[in-house]
Amino acid sequence: MHPAPSVIVFTVLSGLGFGFLAFLSAGLVPVQGWGAFALWGLGVGLAVAGLVASTFHLGHPERALLAFTQWRTSWLSREACVAVLTLLWLVPEGLGQWLGFGWPPVWGWIGAALCLLTVLCTAMIYAQLQTVPRWNLWTTPATFLAFALAGGALMAGFWQGLPALAALMLVGWHLGDGAFAARAQDMGTATGLGPLGKVRVLEQPHSHPNYVMREMIHLVGRKHAQKLRVIALTLAALVPLALMLALPAHPATLAAATLAHLAGALAQRWLFFAEAEHVVGLYYGARA
Amino acid sequence: MTALPAHTDKKLGLAIDLDTCVGCNACVTACKGWNDQSHGLSDQDPYGAAPSGAFLNRVHSYQIEKPDGSAMVVNMPRSCLHCEDAPCVTVCPTGASYKRAEDGIVLVNEDACIGCGLCAWACPYGARELDLAAGVMKKCTLCVDRIYSDDLPEEDRIPACVRTCPTGARHFGDFADPDSTVSRLSAARGGIALMPDLGTKPVNRYLPPRPKDTLQASPLAPFLDIQTTGFAGWLDRILGKI
Numbered sequence: 220m221h222p223a224p225s226v227i228v229f230t231v232l233s234g235l236g237f238g239f240l241a242f243l244s245a246g247l248v249p250v251q252g253w254g255a256f257a258l259w260g261l262g263v264g265l266a267v268a269g270l271v272a273s274t275f276h277l278g279h280p281e282r283a284l285l286a287f288t289q290w291r292t293s294w295l296s297r298e299a300c301v302a303v304l305t306l307l308w309l310v311p312e313g314l315g316q317w318l319g320f321g322w323p324p325v326w327g328w329i330g331a332a333l334c335l336l337t338v339l340c341t342a343m344i345y346a347q348l349q350t351v352p353r354w355n356l357w358t359t360p361a362t363f364l365a366f367a368l369a370g371g372a373l374m375a376g377f378w379q380g381l382p383a384l385a386a387l388m389l390v391g392w393h394l395g396d397g398a399f400a401a402r403a404q405d406m407g408t409a410t411g412l413g414p415l416g417k418v419r420v421l422e423q424p425h426s427h428p429n430y431v432m433r434e435m436i437h438l439v440g441r442k443h444a445q446k447l448r449v450i451a452l453t454l455a456a457l458v459p460l461a462l463m464l465a466l467p468a469h470p471a472t473l474a475a476a477t478l479a480h481l482a483g484a485l486a487q488r489w490l491f492f493a494e495a496e497h498v499v500g501l502y503y504g505a506r507a
Numbered sequence: 508m509t510a511l512p513a514h515t516d517k518k519l520g521l522a523i524d525l526d527t528c529v530g531c532n533a534c535v536t537a538c539k540g541w542n543d544q545s546h547g548l549s550d551q552d553p554y555g556a557a558p559s560g561a562f563l564n565r566v567h568s569y570q571i572e573k574p575d576g577s578a579m580v581v582n583m584p585r586s587c588l589h590c591e592d593a594p595c596v597t598v599c600p601t602g603a604s605y606k607r608a609e610d611g612i613v614l615v616n617e618d619a620c621i622g623c624g625l626c627a628w629a630c631p632y633g634a635r636e637l638d639l640a641a642g643v644m645k646k647c648t649l650c651v652d653r654i655y656s657d658d659l660p661e662e663d664r665i666p667a668c669v670r671t672c673p674t675g676a677r678h679f680g681d682f683a684d685p686d687s688t689v690s691r692l693s694a695a696r697g698g699i700a701l702m703p704d705l706g707t708k709p710v711n712r713y714l715p716p717r718p719k720d721t722l723q724a725s726p727l728a729p730f731l732d733i734q735t736t737g738f739a740g741w742l743d744r745i746l747g748k749i
Contacts, residue, residue, distance in 0.1 A: 220628070276623070276624070277621045277622050277623055277642075278620070278621065278622020278623075278637065278641070278642025278643055279620065279621045279622050279642050279643065280621065282601065282619065282620075282621045283621060285600070285601035285602065285603075285619055285621065286600040286601050286621060286623075288600075288601060288602055289509045289599060289600050289601060289602050291509075291510060292509045292510050292596075292597040292598075292599075293509055293597065293598055293599055293600045294598070295598065295599075295600035295623065295625055296600035296601075299600065344625070347598070348594075348598075348628055348629055349594065349631070349705050349706070350594070350628065350629060350630065350631045350705070351628070402704075403704065404702055404704065404705070406569075408701075408702050408703075408704065409631075409701060409702055410567075410569060410581075410583055410701070411699035411700070411701050411713050411715065412525075412569060412571055412581055412583075412715070414715075415571050415573060415579065415581075415715070415716065416571045416572050416573040416574055416579070417571065417572040418569050418570075418571055419569065419570045419571075419572070420567070420568075420569060420570070421568040421569055421570040421580055422567075422568040423567070424565035424566050424567045424568075424585070425562075425565065426558070427557050427558055427559050428559065429559060429560075429561075429562070429565075429636060430559075430561065430627070430636040430637045430639070431627065431633040431635075431636060434624060434627060434628070434637075435627075435628065435633070497628070498631045498702065498705070499630070499631060499632065499633035502567060502585060502632075502633060503567075
């Protein structure tokens with residue numbers, strides 16, 4: 220799949236933002252007054268920046284309000300609805316921590332759950348697609364949630380989510396590598412000609428790549444996939460873990476660890492798209 | 508809206524005969540022409556070095572190596588299969604994609620499409636292409652603006668690709684009616700559904716190439732043992748003795 224910058228930025232920033240907001244909303248970050256204002260601003264800023272980035276690849280962003288209508292069937296519509304509902308739900312909680320008025324803790328816990336539900340909806344946009352076997356696995360929502368939780372926790376000063384994140388990244392890659400073959404689709408089933416013999420492309424249907432090929436048959440960069448996996452794992456989990464354990468708890472430590480984590484998350488998400496193979500590639504002989 | 512209808516009265520679709528298709532691409536150009544003039548179907552750099560554009564129908568050519576080692580060429584037009592469980596419809600966030608309850612045709616309401624492309628990702632068959640000029644998704648409409656037209660002559664009230672096919676390889680009809688031409692063709696020829704394991708329940712069927720007779724020996728065999736007569740025969744005998 221084509222690793223479009225808009226969807227990479229969308230999923231990474233909004234995932235991290237909502238993960239951090241979950242910790243803020245749950246009251247796990249002891250902060251008040253203008254400190255609360257700054258941290259809530261950071262969380263909301265990340266979440267909203269991601270959501271705004273998601274509209275950049277749309278053909279008609281001015282019609283984006285229509286995307287709130289089909290929540291009964293569409294995970295993309297659910298994601299839009301839940302994201303906005305969550306941000307609205309968090310308003311009194313954030314104001315309460317900033318301005319120091321009491322608000323029932325259960326409100327904040329529900330807000331934290333809504334943050335994670337938003338991330339789950341984001342992940343399901345991809346995990347629901349049977350056409351992309353690498354995504355159509357339980358590890359997709361698990362990894363998205365792990366990034367949100369581990370990243371949010373890191374920003375809140377906790378390193379404890381990082382080992383689980385590292386483990387899930389490894390499991391996701393391992394299961395993902397065998398997912399396409401496990402789906403048992405090949406040129407024979409794609410064309411229905413398999414019973415006749417071995418199917419090969421004789422001539423492509425068009426001389427220049429079309430939308431389907433550009434969007435879904437992305438081959439560039441896969442040769443560096445193993446190196447990028449090491450980089451993603453190191454930056455997203457190992458470096459922040461080492462920084463948090465080795466250095467004293469200081470805002471600079473948190474900032475450095477978070478930036479490393481963010482870079483690793485971007486690398487992981489680039490791989491998430493670039494390594495994903497769509498079954499339509501079979502018609503073009505992408506996987507003979 | 509993007510919920511699929513529980514039942515469609517008709518299941519309109521195509522039966523495409525892979526035995527008859529010669530890969531001439533007439534269906535591709537007829538489709539492009541009709542849909543470009545009726546709704547717009549843009550090209551980018553059509554006469555330049557890197558021509559590209561939205562098409563609703565593409566013709567692939569495949570070579571099949573049969574178990575006996577012989578080769579076979581199959582031309583395969585690929586377009587929307589108007590699936591009963593169309594995943595492209597349910598993923599649509601705006602309600603632009605829908606499947607009609609009356610005839611099962613899968614359509615895009617271009618006024619509601621935001622061009623997010625998720626429906627194209629959800630389709631296993633590559634049937635949807637984004638029109639880069641219009642910013643909305645395009646797909647085969649089964650020529651819904653022809654088949655119900657009161658203005659066109661009766662014989663033209665079929666999809667443009669079917670109307671134009673010079674070999675009669677494309678057939679249009681109602682798969683819900685067991686006595687329709689397409690249903691009878693599909694039953695008689697063992698019509699194929701593409702990637703049925705993905706659960707999309709395609710309506711369109713592909714009629715596989717008919718079995719052909721097999722050559723027992725080289726086609727050149729009759730020419731390898733020529734019995735010469737007359738002067739050539741005399742020369743053959745003399746030369747053989749030298």
